[in-house]
Amino acid sequence: MSQTTTIFSVVKQLSQYDTFEQIYHRHRHGEPFPSSDALHQIIDITRSVLFPGYFGNPSVDADTIHYHIGVNLEKLSEILCEQVLSGICFGECEKEGKLSEKQQKACEITSTFISSLPRMRKVLITDIETAYYGDPAAKSFAEIILCYPAIKAISNYRIAHELLTLGVPLIPRMISEMAHSETGIDIHPGATIGSYFTIDHGTGVVIGETTVIGDHVKLYQGVTLGAKSFELDESGNPVKNIPRHPIIEDNVIIYSNASILGRITIGEGAVIGGNIWVTTDVAKGEKVVQRRF
Amino acid sequence: MSQTTTIFSVVKQLSQYDTFEQIYHRHRHGEPFPSSDALHQIIDITRSVLFPGYFGNPSVDADTIHYHIGVNLEKLSEILCEQVLSGICFGECEKEGKLSEKQQKACEITSTFISSLPRMRKVLITDIETAYYGDPAAKSFAEIILCYPAIKAISNYRIAHELLTLGVPLIPRMISEMAHSETGIDIHPGATIGSYFTIDHGTGVVIGETTVIGDHVKLYQGVTLGAKSFELDESGNPVKNIPRHPIIEDNVIIYSNASILGRITIGEGAVIGGNIWVTTDVAKGEKVVQRRF
Amino acid sequence: MSQTTTIFSVVKQLSQYDTFEQIYHRHRHGEPFPSSDALHQIIDITRSVLFPGYFGNPSVDADTIHYHIGVNLEKLSEILCEQVLSGICFGECEKEGKLSEKQQKACEITSTFISSLPRMRKVLITDIETAYYGDPAAKSFAEIILCYPAIKAISNYRIAHELLTLGVPLIPRMISEMAHSETGIDIHPGATIGSYFTIDHGTGVVIGETTVIGDHVKLYQGVTLGAKSFELDESGNPVKNIPRHPIIEDNVIIYSNASILGRITIGEGAVIGGNIWVTTDVAKGEKVVQRRF
Amino acid sequence: MSQTTTIFSVVKQLSQYDTFEQIYHRHRHGEPFPSSDALHQIIDITRSVLFPGYFGNPSVDADTIHYHIGVNLEKLSEILCEQVLSGICFGECEKEGKLSEKQQKACEITSTFISSLPRMRKVLITDIETAYYGDPAAKSFAEIILCYPAIKAISNYRIAHELLTLGVPLIPRMISEMAHSETGIDIHPGATIGSYFTIDHGTGVVIGETTVIGDHVKLYQGVTLGAKSFELDESGNPVKNIPRHPIIEDNVIIYSNASILGRITIGEGAVIGGNIWVTTDVAKGEKVVQRRF
Amino acid sequence: MSQTTTIFSVVKQLSQYDTFEQIYHRHRHGEPFPSSDALHQIIDITRSVLFPGYFGNPSVDADTIHYHIGVNLEKLSEILCEQVLSGICFGECEKEGKLSEKQQKACEITSTFISSLPRMRKVLITDIETAYYGDPAAKSFAEIILCYPAIKAISNYRIAHELLTLGVPLIPRMISEMAHSETGIDIHPGATIGSYFTIDHGTGVVIGETTVIGDHVKLYQGVTLGAKSFELDESGNPVKNIPRHPIIEDNVIIYSNASILGRITIGEGAVIGGNIWVTTDVAKGEKVVQRRF
Amino acid sequence: MSQTTTIFSVVKQLSQYDTFEQIYHRHRHGEPFPSSDALHQIIDITRSVLFPGYFGNPSVDADTIHYHIGVNLEKLSEILCEQVLSGICFGECEKEGKLSEKQQKACEITSTFISSLPRMRKVLITDIETAYYGDPAAKSFAEIILCYPAIKAISNYRIAHELLTLGVPLIPRMISEMAHSETGIDIHPGATIGSYFTIDHGTGVVIGETTVIGDHVKLYQGVTLGAKSFELDESGNPVKNIPRHPIIEDNVIIYSNASILGRITIGEGAVIGGNIWVTTDVAKGEKVVQRRF
Secondary structure (H helix, E strand, O other): OHHHHHHHHHHHHHHOHHHOOOOOOOOOOOOOOOOHHHHHHHHHHHHHHHOEOOEOOOOOOOOOHHHHHHHHHHHHHHHHHHHHHHHHHHHOOOOOOOHHHHHHHHHHHHHHHHHOHHHHHHHHHHHHHHHHHOOOOOOOHHHHHHHOHHHHHHHHHHHHHHHHHOOOOOHHHHHHHHHHHHHOOEEOOOOEEOOOOEEEOOOOOEEOOOOEEOOOOEEEOOOEEEOOOOOEOOOOOEOOOOOOOOEEOOOOEEOOOOEEEOOOEEOOOOEEOOOOEEOOOEOOOOEEOOOOO | OHHHHHHHHHHHHHHOHHHOOOOOOOOOOOOOOOOHHHHHHHHHHHHHHHOEOOEOOOOOOOOOHHHHHHHHHHHHHHHHHHHHHHHHHHHOOOOOOOHHHHHHHHHHHHHHHHHOHHHHHHHHHHHHHHHHHOOOOOOOHHHHHHHOHHHHHHHHHHHHHHHHHOOOOOHHHHHHHHHHHHHOOEEOOOOEEOOOOEEEOOOOOEEOOOOEEOOOOEEEOOOEEEOOOOOEOOOOOEOOOOOOOOEEOOOOEEOOOOEEEOOOEEOOOOEEOOOOEEOOOEOOOOEEOOOOO | OHHHHHHHHHHHHHHOHHHOOOOOOOOOOOOOOOOHHHHHHHHHHHHHHHOEOOEOOOOOOOOOHHHHHHHHHHHHHHHHHHHHHHHHHHHOOOOOOOHHHHHHHHHHHHHHHHHOHHHHHHHHHHHHHHHHHOOOOOOOHHHHHHHOHHHHHHHHHHHHHHHHHOOOOOHHHHHHHHHHHHHOOEEOOOOEEOOOOEEEOOOOOEEOOOOEEOOOOEEEOOOEEEOOOOOEOOOOOEOOOOOOOOEEOOOOEEOOOOEEEOOOEEOOOOEEOOOOEEOOOEOOOOEEOOOOO | OHHHHHHHHHHHHHHOHHHOOOOOOOOOOOOOOOOHHHHHHHHHHHHHHHOEOOEOOOOOOOOOHHHHHHHHHHHHHHHHHHHHHHHHHHHOOOOOOOHHHHHHHHHHHHHHHHHOHHHHHHHHHHHHHHHHHOOOOOOOHHHHHHHOHHHHHHHHHHHHHHHHHOOOOOHHHHHHHHHHHHHOOEEOOOOEEOOOOEEEOOOOOEEOOOOEEOOOOEEEOOOEEEOOOOOEOOOOOEOOOOOOOOEEOOOOEEOOOOEEEOOOEEOOOOEEOOOOEEOOOEOOOOEEOOOOO | OHHHHHHHHHHHHHHOHHHOHHHOOOOOOOOOOOOHHHHHHHHHHHHHHHOEOOEOOOOOOOOOHHHHHHHHHHHHHHHHHHHHHHHHHHHOOOOOOOHHHHHHHHHHHHHHHHHOHHHHHHHHHHHHHHHHHOOOOOOOHHHHHHHOHHHHHHHHHHHHHHHHHOOOOOHHHHHHHHHHHHHOOEEOOOOEEOOOOEEEOOOOOEEOOOOEEOOOOEEEOOOEEEOOOOOEOOOOOEOOOOOOOOEEOOOOEEOOOOEEEOOOEEOOOOEEOOOOEEOOOEOOOOEEOOOOO | OHHHHHHHHHHHHHHOHHHOOOOOOOOOOOOOOOOHHHHHHHHHHHHHHHOEOOEOOOOOOOOOHHHHHHHHHHHHHHHHHHHHHHHHHHHOOOOOOOHHHHHHHHHHHHHHHHHOHHHHHHHHHHHHHHHHHOOOOOOOHHHHHHHOHHHHHHHHHHHHHHHHHOOOOOHHHHHHHHHHHHHOOEEOOOOEEOOOOEEEOOOOOEEOOOOEEOOOOEEEOOOEEEOOOOOEOOOOOEOOOOOOOOEEOOOOEEOOOOEEEOOOEEOOOOEEOOOOEEOOOEOOOOEEOOOOO
16 A cells, blocks of 8 residues: 555656656657667678678578578668668657658668678688687687677777767667677777777776777787776866877787876877886887886 | 587486586576566666656657556566566575565565656756766766766666665675676665765776765765775684675765775765775865876 | 668669678588577576575575575586587588587587586686675675676686687687677686686777687776787788787786787786886786876 | 588478469558557557546556546557558558658547547446356456456457548457457457447357447357358459348347357347358247257 | 557556456466466476477487486476466465465375376377278378377377366466467367267367266267356256266267257267257167258 | 475376376477477467568568568578477477487478478468458458458468378367367368358367368358267277268358258358258258247
8 A cells, every 4th residue: 555655656756757867768659669679680790791601690601601691781871871860860850851851761771781791701701810810819710709798899890980970879889889898898879999909908998089090000908008088078077079199000919907087199109018007109119018026 | 429429428417416516506497586687677667757858769759658668667577576586585495484474575666666767867857967076078968868987877776775774685786787797887785875976987896895975075986995804703614794884974086996894984075095004094175196207 | 662672672672692602601401500598508507506695586495405506407417408409510611521510519518518517606706705805895695796797797707717718619719799788798618717817897808819818817998908909911911829819927917908919028016007108028017007198 | 611501492382473472462652551569558558548447557546547548549649640551551551652641541540539538438338247247257357357358359359440430440350359369259349339348268150241230239158140151253252241140139149159150130129049050030039949959 | 640549548448447347357476377388498398208209309318218208397396386286276366375375285286197197198199099090091000109199189188187086277278279279179168078089170170078988989070069058047057067968888979060969868879960950869779861962 | 385295295196106107208308399489389380471561561662571581481490490390309308319310300391391482372361362252251361360260261261271281290279279279260281271251250160180171161150060979989089080071062052050060061052051950961952040939
């Protein structure tokens, strides 16, 4: 009885508009909603078309692979289009605009994304090779593709980055956070990352929104590529979209738990030792290490 | 055949009471058992009533929201009551006591918990605002609420803390470990945390059991608020429940991978740089940084 | 229409053998495939037979426990045998060899693994006790067994290590990565770890492939037991299987975020402070700490 | 290999348009498709709002019932609207017409359907009472509502009939076939059936499209209310929509396996014995029985 | 908008107590509810312990079968006890009475039911043999056990009859209706049926509540063993529990679609032809057939 | 306690080999087992390749249909091969024989079955047309294909018949019983049925193992095409595989609940009225009807 009374009273309080209006998002009836299940499906299907024989049906062979890729791309096209639309609707919820126009935009973005898959496979294969040849513990490509958190995080990043570049709101960040949760590697989809990229172990790595990374770069666990500080506007809020994260040039190695902060440049071939804190430029080829105890 | 023989022999060994008696928990027939599925449901329902329009049915509006909150609170009340009871049964498994009395206690705790939800929403909105206004990469409240690991970890903490304060054994810790697993942020439900709290990126953050945190505090990834050492009793076991974690006053910022250890006080407005190790008090407004290389 | 054209063209590109041949794994028809669902079942069943009353049916008692362990071991035997076989097939995909011979090998390995379970329980109980007695925040064995990430990571490690020792390819690494994803603790199945082992909080811990750890060792979050560098062979690839990670002797404590790198020895009873970088031997009983700011 | 060749060849044959064009339905992209899962949900939700305490959450009470009915009607409204639309799209696949217009029509039909629920409950309660008072084996209303196939078939019929009357193509027939499959009772949604209607046992009952049944009518298993013959048009196809099934007036009882065929009238209060074949009118109050052996 | 208005208005109407009070069942909080999922599990488990090797784990053998039966009986005991309790609560919802007393009664009934399983297996084996030896189309026992609807219907009947005899309300009828829906065979759990019983094809068979059937009886599809009429009490309601269905003695065969109605006796060894209507006693050994056209 | 004692004692009784040896099937380890889930998948996939646009992905079009059929036939091939093998293993459980030989046989049968699909589609389209043109209540092909029980039963029959003809034990009967349960139509897979076949309503129809049906035949609900009697061998068991069911020539119509029994011939174009019992030949074009009351 008193339980029912409590529920009654709490329902009343929690239903009052002014108690949640600050954060309230008014969803328009009939528009799709971002769905983490759908995003997981998108990742799974993309993996299965990029890495045939490892994800999805294992027994694809040269003769029948096009059936599988055909069905998977049709499905990807359908699910991704709806999620892209949900992102657009979320991002433009205050703008008026016909749903059918947003739908067309979502379809075009989806098409462009699908066209980018062959290029994405090419780059991801460079990442896999780098992981394999750089790790004495790696026994096979299969181990890299099926188990290594770096490959999960980097493939989600490459997918999310493509979508962000195509102007999709919200969804790219959800995709990169899915990998963050699974691997402990937090790569903002806005970062720019070259090929032959790898991360060893990975837990705790942070790569900020405006980071630029060249080719053949290797990071270890716990590395932060972050901002040192950020400008505030006159109302005291941070100014968005200002470059504030480091530029890492080709062939750089950064060891575990190092923090590289601010819009500085780590020159080509430089090596940054573990557990250190770098806030100024590092010259080409330089080696920066913690003083030992 | 020999497979069957192996199984026979191993069944016999593993069934011998003395091989597991040290850790054995005798579950009383008819008592509920902690269920991580049920706890996930509890978190999901709580999120859906606190943040309408983001979790659960997206199309709630001012007119129909009370139906949804009503059904959800009834369901929460039922599932939570059973889990609270399972925690009580676990915690008091050596005490005699009628199941019906434990049931009534579980119901009362559940009612009190539900009554606290409007207050909890108010505080969580301050956390969301802080995350949004403090991060140049954040594009919308939706991004914060749907993706940011900090909000997941902090909301699980606030739920778990409320239950711990109400005297529920085991369950609060399970809830905070669920967030730890998902986000890499480990906040002990016993910690005391003010409003306007945020954590950036978050992986590797540890906040110990007796930590006290004021308002408007911001942590970065990898920060430890830990114990330096702990007292042992005469049998060499650690003495439980002694304050051994830091006090962080209002408006403090602690950068990535810093470790603040022991019952020390970080004074109001202090700033702690990254990758450093602090074991003594820091004065109000002080800035503590690592020496650069 | 143009959507269909895009799909057609991308199917064609992604189906071309030379675009994926570098990483392609040719799965033989009729051979089983590694399945993360099956591996999760294997972990769940193993936990339920090792820790009766906590996982699986909670109401097992001394009288009926053998029914449950019997059914579970039969099921484990069946699922594990298939996964071991899938690992063997993956590992030996270039070798010819009758499937039935591989099957028999898989069966024998499974039998040996099952025979090791009583010993594994004994060791894991020492880990649980160590976690309990060493943590003032721990309220009960139940809390340790049901929530502590260390126990999840260590039990997956002990299972994976046993399988690796028995010569199973791929599967052990998948099992340890499952725990890595869930807990942020990355223990390579090749490492050798004694009894009474524990890890506090755990996120960010890395224990490399050739690490050797004695008894009664305790690690905190963020600790790396890693390699300093590794030899390359004449083609510039890393030489596999060379000892390159530290030896940690009995009774050592290593505090949060410390990095111990290379084939060095941390002597019995040594204490390594947090956030430091150790690349040379540490003597028996020595205490190594960061210089404070 | 030859398996692959077979598949190749059969794919080719089965993909040729002329081998399926006769029955092919071209589904327009973006239009919903009839889904038997969705229809099952529609039936389940409708049952739960009509018979509170039996279906859906059992613990609804006078105080909280409106929460449950509110949430359920919102959900019903959403799912039903999509299924009605799918029916309209199927039925009018050859007509051009904007999707948004069809959507609006589907919404209006759904609204009207929902408005009819209170009336539908009233009639169904008369059917339940009739089943209960007319069967010595019935022990409680619960038994009738939870188990009796007649109630399942009649409630699906009443739902399907309402939708058919509102002009929905295809969906009503799918709903009545779901009940046919579950109960063996085949009631065409086009039939007109009064209140206080019941069917005992029910398997094998057939009630044709243009049947008219009054109030207080009872049928037994195996009864057919069918057509005797039907007119063909000049191309030899049956003329649709012509009354060709019987009219059963109030208070009639028809015993097991009787067949009543053609547009004949069974007069008020008549009794038709089992296993007989009736193709001419039966007068008010008459008793028609099989000659015994 | 108008959709919301409709929902508001219909919620209000459907929530008014007087519109459903006639059929309303007030469920007491904390009491279990009949669950068709649970009943399906009960049937599945019972089948797996009665017919080892056909249902449940197929690879049970003489050595390990007791593990499987042990686990299954424990599980059956738990689920059945809750469902029996739910039946008791439903049946006695107007009586006061402590839940714990009802619980004890449910446990005792469950125990007695489980004790009856060996006897039930013995009888069901006679039914299986009869089906096999009496049907030229039957190729193996496996075909009988895995496919024949008669065995499904008869085993559900024997389970339901046992529970009804033990005084369980509602649940037995739900179990027999499950088989009715699956097979089209409607056997009331109150009927009494001897051993060596079989039904060929089965759809449309009805066996009423007070029917008594001897040993070695065979029915064909569409046979009704029904009531001819029933007494009404002074308020015009049927008098419950009066014998009103036939007695079928040993070795009787009844062909398809025959109806045997009323408390008559079909004497030992009699044969009843198809499609006929029998309402008076048939002597021992007599053959009753339809006159041919 | 006494519950445990009961379970102990019943486990013991039910585990005794002699209590189930009569019906026991010894499953060989490693052989697949018939699975009704797998058989449902087989039916669903077969329907989706035969009737594109109705089952499976609704949006297949002429351009992409081969992807879908390709993936579906590969999947069908895999699942069906395993189920055919399980049938062979069941059917030949007493014969020795290498598993690999049985596997090859299963593969060949599967290949032949898949090759028959184009022909099967052709015949099924004649059945669909017949149902459509013969029923004034049918509104569209979609209604026939998606709802009509006749089409479900006939397509399962055509699949099962093909498999039986190829020599597969057990599985064909399981497939036809699945349709029997769903539709109440019981067609033995051994029957021979021509094209342009339909059944109206269908519940209660029985078509026996050795029945032969020509083209353009129509049955109504409750029709039995059965055996009148069957020969016994010297041990009193029925002689299997003797023709004992009727031959129905082209263009015959049989109305509801008629029983045609024994190896008789119903001549071309004959019409059999409802509820009658026919045990002798019927001449070409004859009309046989029940005498009216």
